[in-house]
Amino acid sequence: MMSGSRKNRCLRPFAWMLLLGAAAFAAGCSTANTSGGASANHIGASGQSVPGWVVVPTGGTHAATATQNYIADGGSGSCAECHGADLTGGVSKVSCFQNPAGCHHGPVAGWTAAAPASQEHGNAAKRAPGASGFASCKICHGSAFSGGGSQVSCFPCHGVSAPHPAAPWLGSPYTHSDTNTANAPVCAQCHFPGSANNPANHPAVPAPAGTPPGCFNSTLCHGEATVPHPLGNAWVTTPPAAQPHGNAAKTTPSGSAGFAFCQVCHGAGADFAGGSSGVSCYPCHGANAPHAAAPWRASGGSTYTHTNTVETGNADVCVLCHFPGSPNNPANHPAVPAPGGTPPGCFNSTLCHGSVGATHAVPFNDNTHYDVTTSSFTGACGACHDVSAPSTKDGPVCSTCHVAGSPLTDLNCTSCHAAPPDGGAPAGAAYPNIAGAHATHIALNSAGSPISCDTCHNGLGSPTLNHYNRAKSRTTPGDAAFTATYDAETGASSFDNSAALSCSDVSCHGGQTTPNWQTGTLNVNTQCTSCHASGTAQFNSYSSGDHNQGAHQALGCLVCHNTTTLAVNHFTALSTPAMEGPASATVGGGSTFVVTYNPATGSCSPTTGICHGTRTW
Secondary structure, eight states, X not given: OOOOOTTXXXXXXXXXXXXXXXXXXXXXXXXXXXXXXOSSOOBOTTSSBOTTSSOTTTOHHHHHHHHHHHHHTTTSSTHHHHHOTXXXXXXXXXXXXXXXXXXXXXXXXXXXXXTTSOOHHHXXXXXXXXXXXXXXXXXXXXXXXSOGGXXXXXXXXXXXXXXXXXXXXXXXXXXXXXXXXXXXXXXXXXXXXXXXXXXXXXXXXXXXXXXXXOTTSSSSSSOTTOOSSOOGGGTSOOTTSOOHHHHHHTSXXXXXXXXXXXXXXXXXXXXXXXXXXXOOSHHHHTSSSSSOOSSOSGGGTOSOOSTTSOOXXXXXXXXXXXXXXXXXXXXXXXXXXXXXXXXXXXXXXXXXXXXXXXXXXXXXXXXXXXXXXXXXIIIIITTTOOSSSSOOSSSOOGGGTOTTSOTTTSOGGGGTSOXXXXXXXXXXXXXXXXXTTXXXXXGGGGGTOOOOHHHHBTTTSTTSHHHHHHHHHTOSSOOOBOOGGGBBTTBOOEEETTTTOEEESBGGGTTOOOOOTTTOOOOTTTOGGGTOOBSSSSTTOBOSTTTTSHHHHHSOGGGTBOHHHHTTTTTSOTTSSSOOSOGGGGBSSOSSSOEEEETTTTEEEETTOSSOSSEEO
């Protein structure tokens, strides 16, 4: 799976392009083909390969059986019987690597492309064993992946003596977390308990001898309790509680979310019956599916819904069961199937829904949607949509997105949340109406700062497509985006919308990481160093005079600075990098000493005389 010459480069282990010379092969292996094509003995009585054995470019029967046979017999029989242990010819004199059709797979665009481009050779290696999988790579590249019959080692490109990138192989930019766990027997060659290739104390308690290799059964790095999500009620809950495992499944596919991620442990293909985890999705769902039983939509009276599933990536899994003509689709859905080869999508006639099923664009992100009235809804929208559940109509109900009230009566933001979100009725203290620190920030407007929704949610508000998609997918928690105006001196501003819920490199917080948006607190009158740091690294850093000298360095800010005079200009212009003030105007009447500051001479005089007399700053 590395680079090499056209003749010895093995690039697609699931598509063997082997065109066998009849005379040469018959001399070594002229056995009859096994019934059903389940064996590598594929030479008919005429001395030629049976029809359909090799078909370019799909591989034909060869591709469908050869890899499984090789895996089943450990490379010691079937193919090797005639083609040699290294598959370079053997008694058949026909090499799997140098033949009239070239290698098993000729050069394929992007096969070994660098991240973030598609990693087709890596994706193929991580799929379930069969026509793909790490075991299939071994056929050409050797059991140790150092070259084998192809004489192309995996090591030079990977930069490590392994069939994968160097550690940490955890999303930097590659990841092993989406590798099908059926590849565990190959992983176990290097990552067995006590191996130098496992993190320290992984697994903490090795599995009993003879336990088949698995990713989460203490035979490899991970122990039985080390699963990539919480267990029990913390992960699987009953409505109306939050649905963490369902929400994760419906999220954009990644190394920790999406239906394909669930398949890594709970099944493969259209099967979610347990996989390597042994935990089937079916008993809880009440259907042989990775989701609730039909109708899986709130408008049909279900407590669950599929309408907020992220389409991109997940549609590839949905289509395994919900293809046109499938009994898992409503009657006549879609009425006109899409042309062959159309990528799976929710509204392009490759799944349940047709591309012409709606009389408007999907997503419906335009003013016709946002300006709907009671009369226009009845005349145009009501044929497919109801405002709220239950509903028997094909379209989603309005309350899918408008959770706080009818968009026909609660106009603009208030049909989903208060403006700003306040945690109150009717939406309640749930997404998208979690109060957080909204009120505190919006209140800064009274001091003259231009604070609005767009200040922190630039390009994310209504009526942007981003806002529409986030409402449709029930993305929680919300996200933030700042303009360059609010970048700190040290870099671009950002928001961590994971567990931290904090901002970084925001100029109005001095570039420092903020407290948690929902649970954190910050007293701007007393916790000065939460935003102001010593030095010159930030716009609002302090470095003048004796701030960092002698006894002054040990004193608190409020010893000399007065919060009453500070408040006059503290937040008057958060959109500018300069400190408003000047800062010297806040000196005097401190908490410990009564200090007088003379801006003309740049000197201060503690009137009590306790610390020092008049001194130039």
